[in-house]
Amino acid sequence: MKASLLMAAVLLVPAPAVGPPASPAGGWSWPLSPRPAVLRVFDPPARPWLSGHRGVDLEAAYDGAPVISPASGTVGFVGFVVDRPVVTIDHGNGLRSSFEPVESTLRPGDAVAEGSVLGRALPGHCGGTVCIHWGVRRGDEYLNPLAFVMDLRPSILLPPMNPGSGQGGSG
Template identity: 60%
Template sequence: MRSGAVRTGALMLVLVLGVWLPSPGAAAQGWTWPLSPRPAVVGEWAPPAQRWAQGHRGVDLGAGPGATVRAPAAGTVSFTGFVVDRPVLTLDHGGGLRSSFEPVESGLAAGDRVRRGQAVGVLRGRGHCDPGACLHWGVRRDGDYVNPLQFVGALEPSVLLPVPERLRAAAQPSLSLP
């Protein structure tokens, strides 16, 4: 097959997949930040290499004690209580998505329905952002932790840069047969 045909075929595949697969921003529809105004991200997403290994399975958002925490999307409270020494609130958003917040005290109970943007709790207790306070926000999709920032459109999009001609020529497959 000629290299031009290969490139054309690859381009068509990318265009077709681009139409059928959701864009990174598509997941953000219907979600909002759990703090207002938009907080600074003070602790980045750092997933572990294996499910059981050490890592940061969420993001830390800058906020002071007593900050109001809001539901990032509509859902149902699935847990409110203590995990080890921290108050935790978990919301089930349906479709396999759950978000959790700590340290957050809430007057809600499991089974309570919440709407997007509704106040669901208050930042209280000891977290892991010493010496300051922060809200830890985690999101799970079908039990696996994912970066919460994708749901609020805060991930930078990938940008393809042009390849210099000398590198492009070197990357072309050889079409000569032995």
């Protein structure tokens, strides 16, 4: 009975981050409001030249929904890549985020604050659903954008606490 009570007291806590942190968990804001549904997750390729999904697709509330800067920075690019309008923000420390398809009146060099409107979401990336593709890079490495707005560290089990001593262990 005591063992089962102790097992019931096991806590789930975030594990320490592996490797250098990309950003403090939850340090940025979502680029759409209200908090959007994630339609397609980050799925990087095993090798840089292979196909994969180097960002996340976020559902916009409607065609023309405002896309906001998740962190402060400087506009690095506004224009078309292939056939889609793209906005790229340089956040410093080698971090850049990009959004597509987004129509914008900003110009390279414009400063943007966290929460500033970057432009408007356009249809076309997710079929009949209006969405934006959000990518984040540090240098040439693609990072999971959700790590900047959520704590994605895995949970680990800690040993049960011994209620009598306040110490871990099976007592």
